[in-house]
Amino acid sequence: MDNESSVNNSSGDDFSDHNFNSTDNREPGSDSSSGSDSQSPDSDNSSSDLDGFFSGDDTSSSSKDKTIHVIIENGNSSNDLNGNGSAIIDPGADNGTISGDGYTDGGSGGYTGGSSGSSSSGEVILHKPQLLLEDSNLSGQSLKAGTTQEMSVVFRNKSRSQNVFGLKISLSTETKGIEFAKNSFYVQRLTPGEAITLKSLMTIAEDTAPGQVTVTFSLEYEDSKATAATGTETLTFNISQQLRAELEASDIPSIVYTMDTIEVPVKAMNLGRDKLYNAKVRLEATGLSPSGTVFLGNIEAGTAAEGSMKIYVKGKTNETAATLSPGQISGRFILTYEDSSGNSYETASDFLTELKESQIQSLKVEEDQTETNSWWYSILAVGALFLICIILLLLVSLRRKNVLLEEARKAASQ
Structure with missing residues (x-):
């Protein structure tokens, strides 16, 4: 003292x-x-x-x-x-x-x-000696919910002439879901300019709300004249939830034909407790050309967002003949999204389909029918001509009979 x-x-x-x-x-x-x-x-x-x-x-x-x-x-x-x-x-x-x-x-x-x-x-x-929070390993950090972290803080006696006696440091926070292994510390004495490092395990519950967390350190101590003094220091860091998302894109046809255009619906589901930002879906597959990336926007926790993607099945050309041979092809739809800090994440949905060459069967059928049925038209034409001849002969015979009957009537009347 x-x-x-x-x-x-x-x-x-x-x-x-x-x-x-x-x-x-x-x-x-x-x-x-x-x-x-x-x-x-x-x-x-x-x-x-x-x-x-x-x-x-x-x-x-x-x-x-x-x-x-x-x-x-x-x-x-x-x-x-x-x-x-x-x-x-x-x-x-x-x-x-x-x-x-x-x-x-x-x-x-x-x-x-x-x-x-x-x-x-x-x-x-x-003057009263001052204790300051000089450093911490968690200052400004982003921590995941559902994890356990070691918190380390450094306090220093900033006085150049006075000791600090009977220092008690108490920890508290208003954020629910955060627990400390030690809630208080006691230091018998700190000499002028001396620093002390305090460590404690901190557990973050899985349902802890995301956002900024403030930890308050309440200081109680005495100066060299046994005069009681108090102080308050704060430490801030961020809590982020584990992001969980799932992509559904299972309606792609089992068989696709070259030069066709198909439309596939996609759905992204947010299964976590935090918001998904800038969600979008893209396609990676050999021989399939999407119209573009499907942008789904921000997805709130516990909700889903839907969209559709138009896909053109490439035709067989000299440049792509080797890669577009008929047979099974594989691909994947990839969902990309971000958290509140701008960190990017991905989840994918794989698919398998069969590629076949397109055939214009209707034109070939018409040509075959024309070649195989031409002799039937000749028979029908001959038959029709024969009937016409018979009809003409009958008409001529009837006309002749009518003329003879008319002449006979005239002769009888004279």
């Missing part, structure tokens, strides 16, 4: 023997010679409690009160004062001369303080 000692500026001891000097602490308008008179030290101060302030009162009525308070850290009670009652400065503190104006001069950690107190006395202001 830090001890404080006060030394009367009117003492006859030379302060330079104790690594600090005293200057006159004058009141505005006071005589410059009033602070230079030597006074005898107060012998009663040597038995005072070292945990408090030591003061030497000026017994002379003409002298002004010029008490200087000196902070002593980590000093033993038996060594706080030397043989003549002078204060001893702790080596852990910032060294410098102490002036009667109430501030330390020459030390990098000096503090001003004369303006807040009485103008007739100077006191070194002891």
Whole structure:
């Protein structure tokens, strides 16, 4: 525990023997010679409690009160004062001369303080030591739900002169599904500038909501004067869910013919707890040419998105004769999607189909029928001509009979 000692500026001891000097602490308008008179030290101060302030009162009525308070850290009670009652400065503190104006001069950690107190006395202001979260292995990281991670954090005492005692660090978070193996830590003492590393396993449940997580570290400790102090530090990182997606594209025909165009429906299902971004489906197959990539967009958790893909079955050409030979061909539909951080994922659905050459059978059938049925047309034509001849003969015979009958009637009437 830090001890404080006060030394009367009117003492006859030379302060330079104790690594600090005293200057006159004058009141505005006071005589410059009033602070230079030597006074005898107060012998009663040597038995005072070292945990408090030591003061030497000026017994002379003409002298002004010029008490200087000196902070002593980590000093033993038996060594706080030397043989003549002078204060001893702790080596852990910032060294410098102490002036009667109430501030330390020459030390990098000096503090001003004369303006807040009485103008007739100077006191070194002891500021509360600060503990800061300096580093962590999880800061800004993206962690997967359903995993266990080791959390490591580094705290440092930023004070250059004060120790920290009885440090208790408590962990808490408002995010459900996150549990720590250790919820609190205790450190007996941290010296000025000292750092300490704390580690704890952190379990993230599978149903933890995705997004940013804030872990709060509540600090409770005491300074060198046993004054209680508190502080709060935070650590942030992101939680992402395991993405699960499935692709359905099973309606491709078992047989496809060259130069045909087929249409295949595709469906992407989000089976996870997080959103899928920029989902799209593409085709990879030899001899099959898709019209393009099917874009399905964003897919919410527990939902599905559907689309269709037009596929042209390539014909057999000189360049592709080797790859488009009739037979079985294999291919795959590939679903590509992203998470909220822009990381890309893929899942595929394989298929197998048979490729056959297209045949124009209707034209060949018509040509065969024309060649095989031509003699039947000749027979029909001859038969029709024969019937026509018979009909003509009958008509001529009937006409002749009618003429003879007409002549017979005329002869009978005469």
